[in-house]
Amino acid sequence: MEYFIFRNSTIENIFGNNNVSYSGYNEIQSFDAGANVYVWLYLLPIANDKASLLLEIESYFERIQLVSKQIPSNSLFLLFTLQEIQGLKYQHNDFSVTKAISNFNNNITNFALEHDNVKAIDISEFTRNYNNIQLIDWKYYFTSKMILNPRLASPFASWFYKQLEKIQFIRKKCLVLDLDNTIWGGILAEDGIEGIKIGGDYPGNAFLNFQQNLIELTKIGVILAVCSKNNEQDVLDAWEKNPYIILKKEHFAAYRINWNNKAENIKELALELNIGLESMVFVDDNPAERELVKQLLPAVEVPDFPAHPYLLPPFFSSLLQNYFSVYALTEEDKRKTEQYRANQQRVNEKQNFSDFSSYLKSLETEINIEKASKFNIQRIAQLTQKTNQFNLTSKRYNEVDIQKLIADNDFVYCISAKDKFGDSGISGALIIKKTTATEVEIDSLLLSCRILGKNIEFAFVNKMLGELKKQGITKVSASYLPSPKNMQVSDFYEKLGFQLLEENEALKSYILDLQNTDLKETEHIKIQIQ
Amino acid sequence: MKNRLLGVFSKAFNIANVDETISQRNCEKWDSLNHINLVVEIENEFDISIEPEEFDEMKDFRSIEKIVLSKLNN
Numbered sequence: 001m002e003y004f005i006f007r008n009s010t011i012e013n014i015f016g017n018n019n020v021s022y023s024g025y026n027e028i029q030s031f032d033a034g035a036n037v038y039v040w041l042y043l044l045p046i047a048n049d050k051a052s053l054l055l056e057i058e059s060y061f062e063r064i065q066l067v068s069k070q071i072p073s074n075s076l077f078l079l080f081t082l083q084e085i086q087g088l089k090y091q092h093n094d095f096s097v098t099k100a101i102s103n104f105n106n107n108i109t110n111f112a113l114e115h116d117n118v119k120a121i122d123i124s125e126f127t128r129n130y131n132n133i134q135l136i137d138w139k140y141y142f143t144s145k146m147i148l149n150p151r152l153a154s155p156f157a158s159w160f161y162k163q164l165e166k167i168q169f170i171r172k173k174c175l176v177l178d179l180d181n182t183i184w185g186g187i188l189a190e191d192g193i194e195g196i197k198i199g200g201d202y203p204g205n206a207f208l209n210f211q212q213n214l215i216e217l218t219k220i221g222v223i224l225a226v227c228s229k230n231n232e233q234d235v236l237d238a239w240e241k242n243p244y245i246i247l248k249k250e251h252f253a254a255y256r257i258n259w260n261n262k263a264e265n266i267k268e269l270a271l272e273l274n275i276g277l278e279s280m281v282f283v284d285d286n287p288a289e290r291e292l293v294k295q296l297l298p299a300v301e302v303p304d305f306p307a308h309p310y311l312l313p314p315f316f317s318s319l320l321q322n323y324f325s326v327y328a329l330t331e332e333d334k335r336k337t338e339q340y341r342a343n344q345q346r347v348n349e350k351q352n353f354s355d356f357s358s359y360l361k362s363l364e365t366e367i368n369i370e371k372a373s374k375f376n377i378q379r380i381a382q383l384t385q386k387t388n389q390f391n392l393t394s395k396r397y398n399e400v401d402i403q404k405l406i407a408d409n410d411f412v413y414c415i416s417a418k419d420k421f422g423d424s425g426i427s428g429a430l431i432i433k434k435t436t437a438t439e440v441e442i443d444s445l446l447l448s449c450r451i452l453g454k455n456i457e458f459a460f461v462n463k464m465l466g467e468l469k470k471q472g473i474t475k476v477s478a479s480y481l482p483s484p485k486n487m488q489v490s491d492f493y494e495k496l497g498f499q500l501l502e503e504n505e506a507l508k509s510y511i512l513d514l515q516n517t518d519l520k521e522t523e524h525i526k527i528q529i530q
Numbered sequence: 531m532k533n534r535l536l537g538v539f540s541k542a543f544n545i546a547n548v549d550e551t552i553s554q555r556n557c558e559k560w561d562s563l564n565h566i567n568l569v570v571e572i573e574n575e576f577d578i579s580i581e582p583e584e585f586d587e588m589k590d591f592r593s594i595e596k597i598v599l600s601k602l603n604n
Contacts, residue, residue, distance in 0.1 A: 012563050013563060013566060013567060013570075017563075139579075139581075139582055140566065140570075142582065143566075143582045143585060144566050146566075150566060150567070150570045151570060151574065153570075
């Protein structure tokens, strides 16, 4: 750590010369541009002429503003308040110096509130432990221009470094939360409003405790936001209808509940809340989402999520300690959530991630496509029953139905995916019916939402279309049947290049001319067919 | 007393080995800032007050020893 100190008296005896450089006395023209921390440590000058003392004090704040514009804005700038240690009062009703000092102190404390990198340090926290005879030793003032008694150098230095520790712990402003398996147990889209685990027995009580703690955070001015892959309406319903969820819509200053990539959503949240990414912390139980955000938004803090709900209390306490602990709580802090909500502006502009593909690459995703067999039929049937969101036709099958399809020579495939974070197991299925010798129809296409967002869906379908092409299939028809939960895939076939034939409230039907279609391989995903 | 004074030098200058030959001329660390540190440490250690007029006389171990002794004997 390199320090540069603006000063008006001799203080080298306090901070030494290792990693610390000093301005000239009262000088602001030249300074070390490479310091990490800049300090304004002016002690109230010793002056007999009150008028010039007043002018001097008045000039300090202007000088600070000038300096602040010139030092790097990401360097910490610490401002010491002024305090009257020694002063001669010729007139007892003359408060002009006291007022000038308190003006200065007000100015710098406000300035610190307006600038994230500026912090004010109240020097009276140190000086109150001493009387004014101890604080100044005139011998050293006259011989060495030391305003602070050199005997206090070492207690002053250790007090200063303690303040610095507290301050450098720059508090984060916003906690961005995932929902499923993060603030409640289970998956809303699968388990339903009543089925998610919140309140009651374990693990619901552990999630409830987490929610209670999060509500306390809002009271110390931390802004909460949601970033969740869900249908917005489902979540709004859950907030409204599940009485055990105590962390409600009104606790959140903003939310992004959709199927976009989370890094993009968090960027939008930052714009909407008008805060920097470096003041955000992202909490999600899914390691792949955490990794995405870590890679695309390195400024955002992304702590690991505990493996068990009963570990949420120590997790919360580490959040508090590492990011949100308060060294000064202002009224403004307490009102912040309200303010941010009031200022809320939807920022619709989508940001493009030029390096989304490098994220995908880093995941080292591999997918494995298998024909249905007695080992996986049960799981395929279960997937058709449970999968709501990424499900193009929402047709439900049981094991017997699946066996019948296989017996009819239809194609039934399932997919499993793994990446560097783990193996998802069988988490998707594709059922294709032969209509003629050269034509097929996609009967069902579904993927569990835990493997979405990594382009697996495109890799999977394109690969299968390629296989069909090899087998001499020329035309593929497909349809999208809207359900209350599958809006996210309403344009999936368009994205794949299918041609829309018909569209009405209950159906979109498509055709793909396979012979004249170039099937793109999806980058960064390895595919195997067994 | 000599050892106490040597200890003060070593503390003020933050150096391990100090002997009676130390002087402003042969000790790199003995700059104007450390000179003040030395005075403060001596005042603390022996509970005496050194006057500004004496600061400039304090050029080596012998001269300082002489000043300290004279104050202790008073």
